[in-house]
Amino acid sequence: MIHPLHTGLNNKYALLGAASFLGGSMRMTVSLCVIMVEITNNLKFLPLIMLVLLISKAVGDAFNEGLYEMQARLRGIPLLESKPKYHMRKMKAKEACRNQKVVYFPRVVKVADAVSILRNSKHNGFPVVDQTKSGEALVIGLILRSYLLVLLQSKVDFQHSHLPCALRSGSIPIRHNITEFAKPVSSKGISMDDIFLGPDDLEMYIDLAPFLNPSPYIVPEDMSLAKVYYLFRQLGLRHIFVVPRASHVVGLITRKDLLVEENEDPSTVELWSTIIRARQHDKRVNRRRSEVENPLLDGLLVQE
Numbered sequence: 001m002i003h004p005l006h007t008g009l010n011n012k013y014a015l016l017g018a019a020s021f022l023g024g025s026m027r028m029t030v031s032l033c034v035i036m037v038e039i040t041n042n043l044k045f046l047p048l049i050m051l052v053l054l055i056s057k058a059v060g061d062a063f064n065e066g067l068y069e070m071q072a073r074l075r076g077i078p079l080l081e082s083k084p085k086y087h088m089r090k091m092k093a094k095e096a097c098r099n100q101k102v103v104y105f106p107r108v109v110k111v112a113d114a115v116s117i118l119r120n121s122k123h124n125g126f127p128v129v130d131q132t133k134s135g136e137a138l139v140i141g142l143i144l145r146s147y148l149l150v151l152l153q154s155k156v157d158f159q160h161s162h163l164p165c166a167l168r169s170g171s172i173p174i175r176h177n178i179t180e181f182a183k184p185v186s187s188k189g190i191s192m193d194d195i196f197l198g199p200d201d202l203e204m205y206i207d208l209a210p211f212l213n214p215s216p217y218i219v220p221e222d223m224s225l226a227k228v229y230y231l232f233r234q235l236g237l238r239h240i241f242v243v244p245r246a247s248h249v250v251g252l253i254t255r256k257d258l259l260v261e262e263n264e265d266p267s268t269v270e271l272w273s274t275i276i277r278a279r280q281h282d283k284r285v286n287r288r289r290s291e292v293e294n295p296l297l298d299g300l301l302v303q304e
Contacts, residue, residue: 024056027066141212
């Protein structure tokens with residue numbers, strides 16, 4: 001017959017063993033501690049559970065990564081850690097590009113060229129470059145692979161001319177609904193194997209201007225790679241363009257420039273901080289005037 005005291009000790013050891021296993025494999029501390037305390041409904045186990053989780057996490061970190069990190073790495077998920085590596089502080093954004101050739105699209109691209117680029121590269125986003133009047137290449141936006149696949153499958157935006165739509169008709173028609181570009185939840189979306197294009201289709205052109213993102217995130221080439229890392233981490237970015245150092249400054253925006261009053265004429269926009277300071281100043285001036293005109297002793301005087 002098993003003594004009740006031994007049964008209680010075995011239960012405690014089983015609980016602490018389960019907590020240590022989960023803490024060492026998943027590297028969870030605070031949340032797992034709360035879960036274990038709620039399961040037992042006994043706060044007396046809290047110090048022991050905290051000690052076990054800290055020790056198991058420290059031992060696990062000394063040997064390998066956590067279970068979730070290993071699964072993300074095996075599946076090829078680009079999971080970023082909370083802080084960049086130390087050597088990134090001494091690297092520039094240009095060095096992270098690995099001197100690879102940039103794959104880009106012109107504004108009006110030939111269908112055959114678009115198909116060739118999509119088949120030979122695995123990028124999910126491409127810069128779109130347009131030529132200025134002086135012949136200089138200018139980045140005008142970012143086009144996604146999924147958008148290009150939708151355009152190639154629908155074929156409604158194919159054109160015979162290699163000129164942009166705005167130069168030919170004065171306006172850019174849009175023949176798609178926004179839901180067509182949304183990625184389906186139940187599948188991976190369209191692939192190149194799902195698209196059939198004939199010889200006549202490959203000789204057509206597509207104007208990418210209506211479908212690109214005209215304001216992608218851009219950093220100068222000499223920016224610290226650690227700062228670029230924090231941009232990806234905090235903003236959840238997937239693509240960022242590296243460009244040469246800008247030659248001139250167009251303007252400067254501060255925090256106060258974003259604190260504008262609503263329902264205000266743009267020509268006479270005032271800052272919230274300025275309005276508040278002005279109102280506080282008016283209140284102080286009125287208070288001083290009232291104190292000078294009506295002294296405090298006036299209320300205590302008895303008039304006959």
